[in-house]
Amino acid sequence: MKYMLDTNICIGLIRQKPQKLIERLTQCEPGDVGVSSITIAELAHGAYKSNQIKQNLSALEQFLLPIEIADFDQRASVAYGFxxxxxxxxxxxxxxxxxxxxxxxxxxxxxxVTNNVIEFQRIPKLIIEDWMG
Structure with a gap:
């Protein structure tokens, strides 16, 4: 994995908007793009809060099929503490x-990869790209 997609980017890809985001994703090689298990939790939460639970859970499942999923592990936990x-x-x-x-x-x-740059730029040494902006 080279790129970890933030929740807002995943939502854009699931909705297939904006086109700029879709085009940028197609420039990536298979295996370059992944998500955190934390992002999946956020997306599932959104699906369960919605009025179309089954449809949104199905869309999430389809979206995740080709994407690498990184489990939040001990190394991530230590980074979180820092x-x-x-x-x-x-x-x-x-x-x-x-x-x-x-x-x-x-x-x-x-x-x-996020369009929430203002929040994430506070994290030292974190490299951020905005594929929507």
Missing amino acids: VRSYLEKEGKIIGSMDLLIGAHALSLDVVL
Whole structure:
């Protein structure tokens, strides 16, 4: 995996919008793109909150078929501890799910693809790309 997709990017891809995002994804090689298990949790939560649970869960399942899934492991947990303590000391805390996803990407030394750049740029050494902007 070279690129870890944030939740908002996954939602855009599932909805197939915007076209710029789809075009950028097609430039990637198989195996280059993945998601965190934390992102799957967020996407599943959104599906269960929706009025079309079955349809959205099915769309999520289809979306995930060709994508590498990275489990949140011990290395990611240690990165989370570092990132959270750093951001708390700096007074720059971000949302809990973003914190987990950002730490996971950092632990794998991959590029986090997101359009939530303002939040994630607070994480030191995290490489970010916005494929929607």
